[in-house]
Amino acid sequence: MPMFTLIARDGRTPERSVELNPAETSTVGRSPDNRVVLNDPKVSRTHLRLVWREGACWAEDAGSTFGTWHNGEKMSGPVRLAAGDRLALGGYELVFGAAAGAPSAAAHGKEPEGPDDVAMDPALAALAVLYTDEMMAMKKRIHEQVLFKLNLPEIATKQIQDDELRAKLEVALDQVLREVRHELPRDLAHDLFRQTLLDELVGYGPITPMLRDPTVDEVMVNGPSRIFVERKGRLFETGARFFDDRHLITIIQRIVEPLGRHVDEASPMVDARLPDGSRVNAIIPPLALDGSSVTVRKFARRKLTTDDLIAFGSMTPEIALFLEEAVRARQNIVVSGGTGSGKTTLLNVLSQFIPRGERLVTIEDSAELKLSHRNIVRLEARPANIEGRGRVAIRDLVINALRMRPDRIVVGECRGPEALDMLQAMNTGHDGSLTTAHANTPRDCLSRLENMVMMAGFELPSAAIREQIASAVNLIVQQNRLPDGSRKIVQISEVTGREGATILLQDIFQFEQKGFGPDGKVTGTMVATGNIPQFVEELKAKGDLRLDMSVFVPKA
Numbered sequence: 001m002p003m004f005t006l007i008a009r010d011g012r013t014p015e016r017s018v019e020l021n022p023a024e025t026s027t028v029g030r031s032p033d034n035r036v037v038l039n040d041p042k043v044s045r046t047h048l049r050l051v052w053r054e055g056a057c058w059a060e061d062a063g064s065t066f067g068t069w070h071n072g073e074k075m076s077g078p079v080r081l082a083a084g085d086r087l088a089l090g091g092y093e094l095v096f097g098a099a100a101g102a103p104s105a106a107a108h109g110k111e112p113e114g115p116d117d118v119a120m121d122p123a124l125a126a127l128a129v130l131y132t133d134e135m136m137a138m139k140k141r142i143h144e145q146v147l148f149k150l151n152l153p154e155i156a157t158k159q160i161q162d163d164e165l166r167a168k169l170e171v172a173l174d175q176v177l178r179e180v181r182h183e184l185p186r187d188l189a190h191d192l193f194r195q196t197l198l199d200e201l202v203g204y205g206p207i208t209p210m211l212r213d214p215t216v217d218e219v220m221v222n223g224p225s226r227i228f229v230e231r232k233g234r235l236f237e238t239g240a241r242f243f244d245d246r247h248l249i250t251i252i253q254r255i256v257e258p259l260g261r262h263v264d265e266a267s268p269m270v271d272a273r274l275p276d277g278s279r280v281n282a283i284i285p286p287l288a289l290d291g292s293s294v295t296v297r298k299f300a301r302r303k304l305t306t307d308d309l310i311a312f313g314s315m316t317p318e319i320a321l322f323l324e325e326a327v328r329a330r331q332n333i334v335v336s337g338g339t340g341s342g343k344t345t346l347l348n349v350l351s352q353f354i355p356r357g358e359r360l361v362t363i364e365d366s367a368e369l370k371l372s373h374r375n376i377v378r379l380e381a382r383p384a385n386i387e388g389r390g391r392v393a394i395r396d397l398v399i400n401a402l403r404m405r406p407d408r409i410v411v412g413e414c415r416g417p418e419a420l421d422m423l424q425a426m427n428t429g430h431d432g433s434l435t436t437a438h439a440n441t442p443r444d445c446l447s448r449l450e451n452m453v454m455m456a457g458f459e460l461p462s463a464a465i466r467e468q469i470a471s472a473v474n475l476i477v478q479q480n481r482l483p484d485g486s487r488k489i490v491q492i493s494e495v496t497g498r499e500g501a502t503i504l505l506q507d508i509f510q511f512e513q514k515g516f517g518p519d520g521k522v523t524g525t526m527v528a529t530g531n532i533p534q535f536v537e538e539l540k541a542k543g544d545l546r547l548d549m550s551v552f553v554p555k556a
Contacts, residue, residue: 233485
């Protein structure tokens with residue numbers, strides 16, 4: 001029977017499941033005669049109706065006072081619901097599509113979840129039946145029988161590129177499935193079960209459906225029995241799992257060995273990249289105490305533009321125009337932010353503003369930038385091989401890039417001594433260069449840059465380092481991940497020089513948070529401080545400014 005998961009956003013009330021009867025209309029509201037009763041002053045007496053039409057569930061706002069939000073947008077009419085859709089009303093969320101009979105934490109040998117634990121992913125609820133103890137045992141038995149029929153050891157399935165061998169494996173799988181079909185549950189989706197087994201044999205195991213899902217941004221594996229995903233800034237536990245840690249390590253090796261990488265007890269950490277560009281980090285025992293860990297940062301299949309970031313609420317149209325002018329004016333820009341705040345995405349968008357007639361050199365630890373320029377050289381750092389040799393660091397590439405006659409250098413992330421060479425490049429005719437750095441505020445970003453320059457090993461005095469930073473960096477764009485999971489530009493500051501031992505900053509724009517909306521989203525506005533950056537004044541004096549000066553006027 002279809003279900004909702006009811007989530008209270010007060011952080012204290014436990015989640016609960018609500019079954020829906022397709023034969024009748026279900027109502028949600030404050031009145032006790034509703035199918036779902038929510039005791040919340042912002043919920044109307046009859047707030048929402050759930051109606052079944054044409055085999056689908058439709059949500060209709062019942063004329064509520066404060067409204068209902070569907071996936072972050074206020075409803076203005078009936079909405080057809082799909083698995084994973086979220087309805088927000090008052091202090092509650094209804095997540096549609098959680099399957100009845102999904103395996104509980106106890107079924108996986110885990111302690112019961114508390115109210116503050118990560119929610120289960122409703123979008124993967126249809127797969128939950130495949131990860132009960134009984135089905136895991138069945139899948140493992142089928143897995144072993146297929147390998148036995150082909151006389152293949154587990155190690156041989158790490159990378160099956162031969163189409164003929166893969167075809168034989170599929171034939172053997174179908175044969176074993178016919179032999180055991182009388183043992184399978186009658187209501188089991190055969191195609192889904194077969195695809196899951198195929199993923200175990202030649203794909204990336206239980207994380208394969210998550211890698212195929214375009215709504216998943218990141219996949220996190222904490223040992224063989226706990227797999228999490230991030231969707232739209234929120235973390236969910238999937239309920240999927242590997243057979244055991246040996247199976248997980250086999251999948252890790254299947255990922256990294258085609259790239260010439262290796263992972264074992266002697267070399268227990270590895271970075272790699274999937275064929276679609278997704279970034280992978282893996283660490284195995286003895287360093288990972290609770291079983292091998294894998295983190296996959298998925299690579300966006302489509303190049304995002306300013307229109308996308310405006311639609312996401314990450315920036316305003318005025319900020320987009322300001323940043324475009326800054327790039328056109330060859331300002332050196334550092335995008336600052338925490339892990340997962342969207343720095344690389346923003347850097348990619350800024351890079352698209354660079355005029356097509358300029359020569360670019362991009363340098364990355366793991367290639368993620370997508371630029372359409374013709375005159376571009378893309379460089380990627382290389383880790384050491386299994387013998388500990390052959391490492392090429394970002395700093396080596398920055399030094400080499402200076403000999404390649406670039407108009408601009410774009411460094412995916414400064415995290416070490418390459419900061420010194422990047423600053424020198426910005427100071428020696430490569431204006432308009434771009435990079436990112438990990439920091440929580442623009443002021444912290446300056447301190448981080450200073451610390452990274454010190455990592456270069458030169459005995460430079462602090463005054464000289466700060467002078468270098470003050471003359472090289474023009475703008476710092478602060479990108480943060482907010483409590484609701486959204487990623488947003490929250491501050492743009494200009495470096496105006498140095499006074500004594502202090503690098504001077506002036507804020508140009510700041511995000512002022514006003515609170516949270518009924519849908520749990522952060523509300524606020526980007527406001528101008530009244531300060532006008534120097535490059536704008538220079539463009540205005542030349543008559544080349546394409547930006548309306550009113551964007552710098554503080555709103556009352």
